[in-house]
Amino acid sequence: MKISHRIFTPALLALGICAATSAVAADITGAGATFPYPIYAKWAEAYKAKTGTGMNYQSIGSGGGIKQITAKTVDFGASDMPLKAEELEKGGLIQFPTVMGGVVPVVNIEGIKAGDMKLTGKVLADIYLGKITKWNDPAIVALNKDLKLPATDITAVNRSDGSGTTFIFTDYLSKVSPEWKSKVGSSTSVMWPAPSGAGGKGNEGVASFVQRLKNSIGYVEYAYAKQNKLAYALLQNREGHFVKPYDKAFQAAAAGADWKHAPGFYEILTDEPGKDSWPITGATFILFHKSQAHPDKAKEVLKFFDWAYANGDQLALGLDYIPMPDAVVELIHGEWKDKVKDVNGKPIW
Numbered sequence: 001m002k003i004s005h006r007i008f009t010p011a012l013l014a015l016g017i018c019a020a021t022s023a024v025a026a027d028i029t030g031a032g033a034t035f036p037y038p039i040y041a042k043w044a045e046a047y048k049a050k051t052g053t054g055m056n057y058q059s060i061g062s063g064g065g066i067k068q069i070t071a072k073t074v075d076f077g078a079s080d081m082p083l084k085a086e087e088l089e090k091g092g093l094i095q096f097p098t099v100m101g102g103v104v105p106v107v108n109i110e111g112i113k114a115g116d117m118k119l120t121g122k123v124l125a126d127i128y129l130g131k132i133t134k135w136n137d138p139a140i141v142a143l144n145k146d147l148k149l150p151a152t153d154i155t156a157v158n159r160s161d162g163s164g165t166t167f168i169f170t171d172y173l174s175k176v177s178p179e180w181k182s183k184v185g186s187s188t189s190v191m192w193p194a195p196s197g198a199g200g201k202g203n204e205g206v207a208s209f210v211q212r213l214k215n216s217i218g219y220v221e222y223a224y225a226k227q228n229k230l231a232y233a234l235l236q237n238r239e240g241h242f243v244k245p246y247d248k249a250f251q252a253a254a255a256g257a258d259w260k261h262a263p264g265f266y267e268i269l270t271d272e273p274g275k276d277s278w279p280i281t282g283a284t285f286i287l288f289h290k291s292q293a294h295p296d297k298a299k300e301v302l303k304f305f306d307w308a309y310a311n312g313d314q315l316a317l318g319l320d321y322i323p324m325p326d327a328v329v330e331l332i333h334g335e336w337k338d339k340v341k342d343v344n345g346k347p348i349w
Contacts, residue, residue, distance in 0.1 A: 028301050031058035032065015032078030033164045034202040036284040038223040039099055040078075042315045043308045055304055059202060063162020063188045069093070069287045075301050077287035080164020081188050085263035092290050094339050096332045097265055097283040098305065099321040100254050102222045103168050104245045104280065106230040108210050109135060111148065114225075117233040118143045118242050121176030121271075121279065124235075127217060128156050128173065129180060130193045135215060150215060157209045157218035160199030162188040168282035169219045172270040176279075219280075222246075223319045237279045238271050245278050247320045253281035259328045265335075288340065295342040302336055302349050 030040075037059040044055040058064070062079035069077025070091055083095055105119060123139050126132040132139055136149045159166045170186040184190050192199075198213065200206035203224045210218040210230060222245045225232045234242040243249050253272040259265055269281040286305065292298035309332070313323040324332070336349040 026052075026300055027054040027056060028076070028297065028304060029056045029058075029074045030065075030076040030078055030286075030301075031060055031068040031074045032287075033062045033080045033284050034059045034204060035062075035080045035101065035103075035165050035168075035221045035282075036078065036099060036321070037203070038221075038227065038319050039312070039316050039321050042319065043304075043312050046312070046315065047304055047307055050307070053300060053304070059204075061159070061161040061188075061202060062164030062167070066162075066287065069289070072289070075297055078284065079287060080282055080284045081167035082266045082268075082283070082285050083264065083287070084266055088264045091287075093287050094290055094335055095264055095285045095287050096305075096335060097259070097267070097285050097324055097328070098308065099316050099323060100250055100269065100281060100283045101321045102245045102250045102253075102278045102281050103165055103172075103219055104222050104225050104232045105235065106207070106210050106218050106220055106225050106232050108214055108216045108231065109150065110214070112231055114229075114231045115234055115244055116144075116147060116231065118236070119233045120236040121172065125173045125177035125180040127154055128158070128192065128197075129177075129183070130156075152215045155213050155216040156192070156197040157206050157213065157216050158192050158197055158199055159189075159201070159206060161201050161205075163202075164188060164282075164284065165203055165219065165221055166190065168270060168280060171268060172280045175271040222250075223321070226320060235279055237275070237277050238273060239275045239277070241275050243276060243278055245320075247317060247322060249276055249278035250281050250320070250322045253277040253279070254283075254322060257283075259331060265332075290339050290341065292340060292342055292348060295346075295348045298340065298342075298348050302340070306333075 040057050048054050062081050065077040065079050068074045136151045167188045174181040174186045198209050200209040203220045206218040207220050207224045207228045210216050236242050252274045253269050257267045271279050309329045316323045340348045
């Protein structure tokens with residue numbers, strides 16, 4: 001399945017449902033991160049086939065998801081940037097992780113295939129800082145002596161929308177480059193320094209730009225690189241190993257996550273230790289109101305994600321996402337039971 005830019009346009013963002021007219025009252029709605037769109041699409045299709053309930057999801061970026069759930073225009077929001085405990089409390093929200101995955105640098109250079117190029121975090125930061133502007137820069141050549149690199153300008157593609165993928169990417173760059181941290185920092189939206197860049201909307205937009213623009217580099221969630229056959233780069237992790245992005249590397253990065261003691265499940269998984277760890281790993285999260293005016297609809301949302309935790313692991317692994325461990329799912333169920341209630345204070349789950 002190839003993810004194209006067209007299928008993410010707002011008019012066509014129905015997961016598991018071909019047209020709005022087919023939706024029924026029990027259908028649930030969500031909006032936000034593009035990072036998990038491929039797996040949410042698979043889950044929605046399978047869930048509707050099993051239960052008859054549809055899930056309509058607008059893949060508009062984490063920033064949009066936070067805005068829509070705050071405005072209560074959707075049943076749930078989705079973000080790859082977790083909100084801190086005080087932000088959740090202020091918004092009357094809970095959050096819980098659904099899957100983990102990797103953000104990968106992808107390139108479009110003639111003759112270079114997936115896994116051919118090696119990059120370090122510093123080189124990646126310097127490209128996006130606009131300090132490294134050509135592919136045959138000595139810093140890149142030193143890492144790739146066996147590659148024929150062109151003396152051409154680098155086009156650095158970034159996200160143009162508020163994006164949790166950007167948060168994960170810039171959080172990593174902030175950890176490996178003091179200059180990036182001081183000049184740019186980490187957020188869902190940043191001021192991109194690279195002068196020759198291009199901005200794409202959503203992971204799909206960045207993937208589309210990299211496909212079209214020769215000598216470009218971008219960053220996308222791994223499923224988009226895999227499904228669009230983009231040439232990803234190997235990346236040096238904090239142990240000094242050059243690793244490829246795949247499920248075991250994402251799993252290695254997540255191995256030390258302490259979900260039990262993380263307030264509101266707030267965990268950042270970039271630049272984690274371990275010789276096999278992929279350094280730009282992250283979880284994606286669901287945002288949900290604690291007080292629910294429509295408890296029946298709220299329960300349908302929780303039933304969907306409960307089904308996904310119980311039945312969706314193989315679908316997730318097939319797209320190189322990492323399912324949440326059983327112990328974490330148990331913690332999430334406890335969060336639902338303790339905190340999600342109707343307006344009269346009665347537990348919904």
